Amino acid sequence: MVETLKPADARGVVEAVAWAVSAKAPLELMGAGTKRALGHRVEAGHVLDLSGLSGVTDYEPEELVLIAYAGTPVAEIEGLLRQKNQQIAFEPPDFGPLFGSPAERATIAGVLAANLSGPRRIRAGAARDSFLGLQAVTGRGDLIKAGGRVVKNVTGYDVTKLVAGSYGTLCALTQVTVKVLPMPEKTRTILVFGLDPAGAVELLGAALSSPQDVSGAAFLPATAALRSSVSFVRNAATSVAALRIEGPPASATARTTALRDMLARHGEVEELHSTNSVNLWREVRDVAALLCGDMVWRLSVPPAAGGGVLAGLAADGRLEGYLDWGGGLVWLAGPADETLADAVRTAAETSGGHATLVVAPPEMKSVVPVFHPQPAERFRLTRRIKEGFDPLGLLNPGRMYSGI
Numbered sequence: 001m002v003e004t005l006k007p008a009d010a011r012g013v014v015e016a017v018a019w020a021v022s023a024k025a026p027l028e029l030m031g032a033g034t035k036r037a038l039g040h041r042v043e044a045g046h047v048l049d050l051s052g053l054s055g056v057t058d059y060e061p062e063e064l065v066l067i068a069y070a071g072t073p074v075a076e077i078e079g080l081l082r083q084k085n086q087q088i089a090f091e092p093p094d095f096g097p098l099f100g101s102p103a104e105r106a107t108i109a110g111v112l113a114a115n116l117s118g119p120r121r122i123r124a125g126a127a128r129d130s131f132l133g134l135q136a137v138t139g140r141g142d143l144i145k146a147g148g149r150v151v152k153n154v155t156g157y158d159v160t161k162l163v164a165g166s167y168g169t170l171c172a173l174t175q176v177t178v179k180v181l182p183m184p185e186k187t188r189t190i191l192v193f194g195l196d197p198a199g200a201v202e203l204l205g206a207a208l209s210s211p212q213d214v215s216g217a218a219f220l221p222a223t224a225a226l227r228s229s230v231s232f233v234r235n236a237a238t239s240v241a242a243l244r245i246e247g248p249p250a251s252a253t254a255r256t257t258a259l260r261d262m263l264a265r266h267g268e269v270e271e272l273h274s275t276n277s278v279n280l281w282r283e284v285r286d287v288a289a290l291l292c293g294d295m296v297w298r299l300s301v302p303p304a305a306g307g308g309v310l311a312g313l314a315a316d317g318r319l320e321g322y323l324d325w326g327g328g329l330v331w332l333a334g335p336a337d338e339t340l341a342d343a344v345r346t347a348a349e350t351s352g353g354h355a356t357l358v359v360a361p362p363e364m365k366s367v368v369p370v371f372h373p374q375p376a377e378r379f380r381l382t383r384r385i386k387e388g389f390d391p392l393g394l395l396n397p398g399r400m401y402s403g404i
Helices: 010-023 074-082 108-113 159-163 197-209 249-266 274-286 303-314 338-350 376-389
Strands: 003-005 027-030 046-049 056-060 065-069 086-088 131-138 143-147 171-182 186-193 214-220 240-247 269-273 295-300 320-324 329-334 354-359
Touching: 010 027, 010 046, 010 131, 010 143, 010 171, 056 074, 065 074, 074 086, 074 108, 108 171, 131 159, 143 159, 143 171, 186 249, 186 274, 197 214, 197 240, 197 249, 197 303, 197 320, 214 274, 240 249, 240 274, 249 269, 269 274, 295 338, 303 320, 303 329, 303 338, 338 354
Parallel strands: 003 046, 027 046
Antiparallel strands: 056 065, 065 171, 086 171, 131 143, 131 171, 186 240, 186 269, 214 240, 214 320, 295 329, 295 354, 320 329
């Protein structure tokens, strides 16, 4: 039977990890548990539940900085920021429904530990780029602090960048500092219909290279578009390329007009305002509403290659998907099939990218690597970093790679 340890503060986390070190007892780190299925199953007899460390400890709107305990729900933070017309810059996705959990329960430390970023990544950067500082407990039982309150406040190793994307294998976050940004006064989304993946990537690339400061660039093939809750997208009954413009009213209007004129030659063009725009980009961000299958893959590839990767993998009808980040992010879904897994990994590698198995039955994750296999030298480096933070291998053992 798995026992849960639920400390109420950072000192309690130190005591819990110190006990684990003395007992040589592996710990599974968890916040709200919305991404517990993201990665390999952690074989541990104890769960370190960090959801008791919750609440915003400092928020200075004028400085664009917010500090919160690790278990603070992202939805709570976003609600506070909206009162000051601000937002989390990297548009954190909510993968709860993708894994069968309720929406709006994800915690800020969970999002940062997985380095999850939404459609605005192409403009605002990844989660790690907004991750300014941390307080955490290492696998040695030491309470550490790193980073600060501003972007350029780093001496030595940039620990926040290292922890982002480590999935709790290096340390247990107790408090985080993040950069926030003003919310746009106006949002518009331009839709272009009827393109194939290659044509869509060309269009998205042209728009991103234009001076119109695009903050979202996605492509939904007809199968994904039909599942959208936005009627303009669903009722088109064809593929949809979407481009988002944000900013002050006059600027957003002028840039939207210029972009529409530039894209008119590519086909029928439509425009979404306010609520429809927000709903569409939430669907693109959170994935669950647009894809259907027992297996879901996330591929990071060079943007110019995204159209070819999607078209090639979807050619026989077993896989379907869509593109985000101007073609640089490929989402795919289909049946749980090891031969498809081989095809996905091969396509990602051939394009110069990598693939992550996000959703799959446990028996498939037991034989198919979740995270893209690393070259030998990089794996040795990963192991050395792990040993530096967690020499006994007690924190989320095996979550990312066997022996890590």
